[in-house]
Amino acid sequence: MAYIIEQEVVKYVCTCGLLKPISKLYFCRYCLEVRCGFCVCHEVDSHFCEKCLENMPSAEARLKKNRCGNCLICPSCLLHLSVRAATVGPKNPEDPKATPRKVVYLHCLMCRWSSRDVGIPDQIAATGGWPERENVYNVRLSEIIEWYKSVVLLEKQQKLEKDKKKQRKYMSFTDKTGLTAEMIRKRIGLTEPPNPLLKTKAKPLEGAIAKEDVEELPDNIFTQPIKLNEITTVQQRLLQPEWQPVTVDKLFPIHKHLSVKQSLRCRSCEHNVSKPEFNPNSVRFKIQLFAYYHIPEIRIVTVEPLRAGQPAELLLKFINPTQHQTVVTILDLSSMPELIQDDKCSADTSTDDELKPIEKEPLSLSLTQSASLLHTTLSRQPSFTIKPRQTKQQVGADIEIPAANFVLPPRDDAAEFDDSGENYNFNDDPRLVKWRKSNKAVIKLQITPSTDLNLGDQVVVGFVMQHIYTNTIATSVEKDKEPQKCQHKIRVFLSLGNLLGSSE
Amino acid sequence: MPIYEGYGTITDKLTFIIDIGAAYTKIGFSAEFAPRAIVASEVRCKNTNQVRNIYDYKDKEDLYDLLVEFIHLLYFKYALISPKDRAVVIVESLLCPTLFRETLAKVLFYHYEVASLLVVPSHLVSLATLAIDTGLVLDIGYTEAVAIPICHGSPVLHAWQALPLGSQAIHSHVKTLLSADNTGIQNISESVLEDIKEDIKVRCCFVTKRERAEKLRSVSSDIAPCPSVVYPLGGTKSLNVSGKLREMMYEIFFDEDLDHLCISTMILNVIASVDVESRTLLAENIVLIGGTCMAPGFKARLKAELYRQLKNERYSKFKNIKTIKFHTPPAKENYTAWLGAAIYGATEIVSMKALSKDQYFKEKRLPDWWSNLKDVVRSI
Structure with a gap:
């Protein structure tokens, strides 16, 4: 797609106030609003290994610390390691019948690092079984963690008991009726069952002991010249945070880090706007509500040389991507007052308020099901939407808003190849619509760059595009009902180029 | 939450530990003994294609955007978990600017909707690794x-x-010393120099002994500095890193x-x-x-x-101090503070003392570290 490398000259204003090209926008069909990567909720969908394209369930990925079990990367240059086979002599060379053994080792095709360099023994099976290294402080650190856990737990217990004692001052309803299990237990003289974690009282841990003698510099550092290619770089060290090897002979192969597929969710209605397919081989989506499929696309055809104060002709091409006919009206930027007003009041008040979350009812899904059925971690907390920020784009040219609107026919893939009949009977205003073909139309607009601009400044024009959006969700549920139509407005900014000097 | 996230098999909650340093950010999960990744604290700006350190912010808004970008990277490239409704532990210096910590809390609560946030001071938690x-x-x-x-x-x-x-002072010192040595560093572009300064420091330099440093500094030194290193530059050129530079670098x-x-x-x-x-x-x-x-x-x-x-x-009033002793934490120095936070994150402190989402929205600010932690820590 040309969109990826193209300069961003036509920008749409997302609901959150950011300017994005249409290829980076989503369109939520449920709220009928434009969303972008900044204002949707990102979620990790599935883990997979980039190299072997193997899917990994997230529980397994967690256990394996987000690393692929089979693929290894070179610790020196970070490219994938390949497994090489080699033959070595038989175990007992005296035996004439013995056949040479086959062994495998790891080898980097890029930098020629090999597992033999660092003394990793060759393996018999190609699938791995490469020795894993353990953190040398494992035992001590797990002791420390256990100890801290027990200390905090003890404190929590004490706090609970303290709270209990406090409560006793006042007679509560449950105390009166004596219904709680705790009260009964107390009455018959049983003590409270201690917390199972507290029972195994961690033995008091000895703190580390500081030493006076420290590691001195080796004497040969002053006389021996160093070989730079034997010392690792910072990047190589940081790849293995636990060991951070200083010399290259301590570099060990690293398991490939996994990648994820993300799904995106609209923050105000909790519907997915993009959801990839589970299979890592597939680049398709289960749900893809890209704005490119729903909102008319605008392209700049030509623009006359821009001179301050002089009107120039601007030709824009509009393309309707939907299966439904739409009517596009061009309006002045001020025709979206509710948004602009909102922006103003947020800018005027203190900056802390600008990000105020808009309160929302919890999802009906979690309400209908009983709380006991749903584990607290399983139920999704509803997202909240953040107030949009003010768009800072300055407009540098006046635009003559055409009085008429124009019709864009639905997209028809077959019409692309049909060169014959090109007679449309839309009552087009000939001053506005210059050219038509299937679902595309070119319109002419008059713009006048502002006289305040300096020579060489970027000229930006903005307008509101209002188009009729036909919502297709309702029709799928109730067949006989007419598809729901609505007027959707979106602000568009076009960067037309630099201001030229006067023509004289 | 996606259905593929395995609930039931592993029930313990995963707490994400972030230590945003000025140069490198350490991230990982609670109760683990080393960070999952140590990454440079910088993001590539999408519009200008420039790499920017997140501490080089212009104002509050700029910092917010930088942090959104950076934390997205941490979650979806390195940690591979959804940020929503999960607890986060942040390691911060006690001297961290209020603007930074407030903005960070705002990004985490508003943009990433984390369930709770615990901010721990780096100096304090480092001691946890030593008990x-x-x-x-x-x-x-x-x-x-x-x-x-x-x-x-x-x-x-x-x-x-x-x-x-810190390293920054060292890096600028590298440049001064290299130009003093007349190694032709003026001909090397600024961007290349930025990249190699850290590398020269890490791979060539060391902290010499006091006697040697004094002798090397005097004009008539009777000892020879350590051997110099020819540092390769982009394949064809090379830079002569003198022995004196290698030894004297850390003298500042x-x-x-x-x-x-x-x-x-x-x-x-x-x-x-x-x-x-x-x-x-x-x-x-x-x-x-x-x-x-x-x-x-x-x-x-x-x-x-x-x-x-x-x-x-x-x-002279320190007559009683006879010995000076150093601890050796069970970790590399650059992630000791992170490890301490990982130990804290494994305990119930996260559920007891962390600032929850509701509390944050009520208060609209992040309490200072002492009001959050002082009573917990004392008991430990």
Whole structure:
């Protein structure tokens, strides 16, 4: 797609106030609003290994610390390691019948690092079984963690008991009726069952002991010249945070880090706007509500040389991507007052308020099901939407808003190849619509760059595009009902180029 | 939450631990012994295609956008978990600007909708890795060196000392020394130089001994500096890193300025400003954290410098301090603070003391670290 490398000259204003090209926008069909990567909720969908394209369930990925079990990367240059086979002599060379053994080792095709360099023994099976290294402080650190856990737990217990004692001052309803299990237990003289974690009282841990003698510099550092290619770089060290090897002979192969597929969710209605397919081989989506499929696309055809104060002709091409006919009206930027007003009041008040979350009812899904059925971690907390920020784009040219609107026919893939009949009977205003073909139309607009601009400044024009959006969700549920139509407005900014000097 | 996330098999909650440093950010999960990744604290700006450090922010809005970008990277490239409704532990320096921590909290709560946030001070949690409660923690990071004593589990903040001595100072010193050596560094473009400064420091330089440094500095030195290194530059060129540069690089840490301030006197000043009973204890429990402390020979030199300074008349009141002892945390210095936070994150402190989403929206601000932690920590 040309969109990826193209300069961003036509920008749409997302609901959150950011300017994005249409290829980076989503369109939520449920709220009928434009969303972008900044204002949707990102979620990790599935883990997979980039190299072997193997899917990994997230529980397994967690256990394996987000690393692929089979693929290894070179610790020196970070490219994938390949497994090489080699033959070595038989175990007992005296035996004439013995056949040479086959062994495998790891080898980097890029930098020629090999597992033999660092003394990793060759393996018999190609699938791995490469020795894993353990953190040398494992035992001590797990002791420390256990100890801290027990200390905090003890404190929590004490706090609970303290709270209990406090409560006793006042007679509560449950105390009166004596219904709680705790009260009964107390009455018959049983003590409270201690917390199972507290029972195994961690033995008091000895703190580390500081030493006076420290590691001195080796004497040969002053006389021996160093070989730079034997010392690792910072990047190589940081790849293995636990060991951070200083010399290259301590570099060990690293398991490939996994990648994820993300799904995106609209923050105000909790519907997915993009959801990839589970299979890592597939680049398709289960749900893809890209704005490119729903909102008319605008392209700049030509623009006359821009001179301050002089009107120039601007030709824009509009393309309707939907299966439904739409009517596009061009309006002045001020025709979206509710948004602009909102922006103003947020800018005027203190900056802390600008990000105020808009309160929302919890999802009906979690309400209908009983709380006991749903584990607290399983139920999704509803997202909240953040107030949009003010768009800072300055407009540098006046635009003559055409009085008429124009019709864009639905997209028809077959019409692309049909060169014959090109007679449309839309009552087009000939001053506005210059050219038509299937679902595309070119319109002419008059713009006048502002006289305040300096020579060489970027000229930006903005307008509101209002188009009729036909919502297709309702029709799928109730067949006989007419598809729901609505007027959707979106602000568009076009960067037309630099201001030229006067023509004289 | 996606259905593929395995609930039931692993029930314990995963707490995400982030330590955003000035140069490198350490991330990982609670109860693990090493960070999952150590990544440079920078993001590539999408519009200008420039790499920007997240501390180079212009204003609040700019920082918000930088952090959104950066934390997205941390979650979806390195940690591979959904940020929503999960607890986060942030390691921060006690001297962290309010603007930064407030904005960070805002990004995490508003943009990423985390369930709760626990902010722990880096100096304090570093002691957790040693299971001790008293010690003098010296953090030498990228921009500054900060020493704060911790007495019985509570940071003694009034005794803090900080100096702008860190990797950044070293890096600018590399440039000065290289141009003084006339190695033709003027012909090397600024961007290339930025990349190699850290590499030269890490791979070639070390902290030399005091006697050698003094001799090398005098004009008529009778000792030869260590062998010089030819540092390759882009395949065809090379840079001669002299032996003197290799040895003298870290001397700026130990050169006293006009106020007699350097790394060693900083430690002694910290000791001087705590009560008399704690002084010996602190001198015998020095903990070094931060990546810059990993320079070869640094600890040995610091020890020698401390002993030398103790003989000085200014510190004559420290008669009782006979020995100076250093701790060796069960981790590399550059992620010791992270490890401490991972230990904290494994305990119930996260559920007891963390700031929850509801509380944050009510208060609209992040409480200062002491109001959040002081009572918990003391009991440990």
